[in-house]
Amino acid sequence: MNDQANENETVLEIRNLKVNFHTYRGEVKALNGVDLKLRTKEVLALVGESGCGKSVTVQTLIGLLPENAFVLEGEMILNGKDLLKNTKEEMRVLRSHTLAIVFQDPMTFLNPVLTIGTQLEEVFTLQKDLLAEATTIEKSKRELKFADFIKRESFETPHKNVKASRREIKKVTKKLCADILSLVKLPDPERILKQYPFELSGGMRQRAMIAMALARRPSIFIADEITTALDVTIQAQILHLLKELRDKIDASTLMITHDLSVAAETADRIAVMYGGNVVEVTFTPDLFKKPLHPYTQMLLNAIPNIAKPTDRLESIPGTVPEMINPPFGCRFHPRCKYAMDVCTKERPKLEEVEKGHEVACYLY
Amino acid sequence: MKSPAISTNDEIKSSDSLIVNNLKVWFPIKSGVIQRTIGYVKAVDGVSFSVKKNETLGVVGESGSGKTTLARAILRLIKPKDGSVYFSGVNVVKANRRQMKMLRRKMQIIFQDPYASLDPRQTVSSLLREAMLIHGITKNKNEATQKSLELLGKVGLDEEHLYRFPHEFSGGQRQRIAVARALVANAEFLILDEPTSFLDVSVQASVLNLLKDLQKEFNLTYLFITHNLAVVHHMSDRVAVMYLGKIVELADKDSIYHDPKHPYTYQLMAAIPLPEPEAKKKEVLLEGDVPSPINIPPGCRFHPRCKYATEKCRKEEPSLVERDGHLVACHSEVDFSAKKKTGESANE
């Protein structure tokens, strides 16, 4: 776990993001002022139950909100630019090489009629600089490995100056594809390149998707519930893979999950979301040792823990707030045993209470 | 509560609620114009165990293990190819119509997907009444409404929920409705097929609490099927681990977790993510993918992925025998407790 995260810069900052949806039954106030900071080279887990707004946050981030959604206010600053002010085309470009996302169900995400190889090649085709550099390396008979490119920010030879035939580029692309598949520990990459998604198992497909995401050499890698649909042993493999890749790639990872245990294993910091807000953010060990927000505390008590078995699990009274008429003030107050008068009036802001530990609660 | 060995003949103990003996569920693979059977998918291939009255037996396994098929075969929702299932003195597999009626009352199942297990066009009141009608409980409308309200109260729902449609409820509430329906006719045995995997953590907690309460109140026996090892540890008394259609280990819940004897069980337990970030992580990794029951390896089914496989494992299938209070199916008697103490990895 990287404890130096504090020193690093912030790659992505989300400030007071508010997003609403128009529906038949009324306005769904999905995001109610989300504050989030993602630092370089860290793994930040975004944890929350259904309805908390983590998927909406991701959708806003990559610019793929549905038609009936609109952003009320807020900013999403990536490398100095506000993503919310980008045009669709600009977002598309960003998605092709800065923001890479892997989703939960690779079967619906991979094109079932194209081979893995074809889809992987597509990703590379968009990166002309990379290909140019690769052909140069190939020509000079040095060994070509994708891993070398991951950390590069700019290339020595800009692509305009390199003259390479189509055949050479194809050859190089194929080599890169095979190499990246072995990077994600897929056995027999040459054969997999020729296979279709349905011929692979769930775990293998997920690895292929991770490979496709990596091929973009992203600065932000988003993993949206990528292990939720996998068996526990396969999940362990994928999480282990992510840990290994972490040292090799330069990107920051935003890991969305509803499983706190998965977050415990992989993340440097954890952000807990509830009712469209981030209610607590801190380093992973601190969250479990000393959860500050009442929701986090109750959530931790609700998880069955093999190491600490109990007879009854603590369940959180009440239900997840309905977002059309959410509770006033702090959205958790109807279910909170410490609720005070001020909690019903105004939403608490996320503030740093201890070093690196932020909470949105009037208790502090 | 250590379990004794299971005898492989149809012995019925009075303390047992359910006895499964050598149950096999094979799905034929047909091919060709005339649809000849060219092979079988052996989803459940010789499973024997018993469930004591009032206990919760957990069944864990990954996809392809056959646990879901097992659940359905026990209730005869799928016809088994071979074997017997004894409940209340009747062999479910061979029961006649009258017996099935009784069995359907006493044995119930809660399904995994709360969004699909209720008819979307039926209100809660209607579906509870229907259950009463099917089991011949009462035809009087007032009595029926009374009983419905009673049941709803037991599962934590209100009168106002009686006339709502399933889509107006959350996942957790729908599961509660399913439980209420199962209890309409005083069921004794409940199969819970992944009842909380589609639910949020906090909702899961309340549903699990409810299940435990109801078990005490109504003296129910549970067969709890799940892939979530933390949940099964919380709910069960004993746990059976399934792999490719067979039980590979069966023991009480603590022994299974802290003293596994089968290599697969060991790997499974090691793969569970814990909400303990400081816990020392063993670098154990089960290589390869979860296999499919179409191509079952010869000999021990686990041998292609097992680090302790020997020649014998490749040829001969191990049977479930007792070892130190566990039932294990393994030729190599690996002592994992030593490895756990020293914190060594299982990679040798």
Next chain:
Amino acid sequence: MKRFFKGRSGELAARWADLRFALYLMRRNPLVLVGSALSIFFIVLALVANLIVDPALADQFKFAQSYGWNNPLFSWGPGTASLGGKEVFYLGTDGYGRDLLKMIILAIPLDIGLAFFITLSAAAFGITIGALAGYAGGVIDEAVLRITDIFFAFPGLLLALVFAAVFGRTITNLAFAVLLVWWPTYVRLMRGQVLAEKEKTYVEALKALGAGHFRTLFRHIIPNSIYPILVQMTLDLGGVILTFSALMFLGFSPSPALPELGNLASDGIAHVFTAPWLIFFPGLTILIIALAFNLLGDGLRDVLDPRLRR
């Protein structure tokens, strides 16, 4: 009556709320509103037609007027008055000197009645057989499929011809012929729906509960599978009218003076340049009716789309 409602009032209230939502969805689309309004209009018209217009008028052949039929001195087009100025023919007269508007009105109960009869019978028949085939599977399913295949192979027109030739040229026989060609579609449709529906978890739950086949099929599977059938039915209402009118137009009509939209139109074929209103108005009516039901069907389809509703 009161006792009947007492135990069910909550149930009814719930279903009523559901219906209101469905109506809301339909109200949103203006085309659907138009279609629904028109459909209701025509149905009502069909019911009262024989009250507004004296059916005996169909048998009145005013020779004097028909004599001046193609005579350019007299024009019997729309808006003209009769000899003696007693009536105004808003849409003109037909070849027998009858008021076209009145004939059209008289034709509507026949056409709409036929449309409903054929559609409902085909649907009823198709639903039962299709559901049974889909649910039972195996030999029954195969048998039903082969039979529907045979019926699909029949060209509708030829069948009608055969029927007319063998059994006589009556409305009932023609209706029968159309019905025979129409029902296999419903069988296929229902079978497909039932096949999909019976795999769903709640069906398995019913089986685990001890519900018998009959209850499961008729009280659960069929009501849940019926939505596409309803949509198809509304679309078919227009289709049947078109088919029937086409048959009449082609000369299968039992009697040349029968007030039926297609029949009325067929009279005008010979006079399309001199008396275009003869073909135009009956044809236009057919178009409007078919369109009305089609739009209604579209609206229904949007409303009943499970993804939108639930």
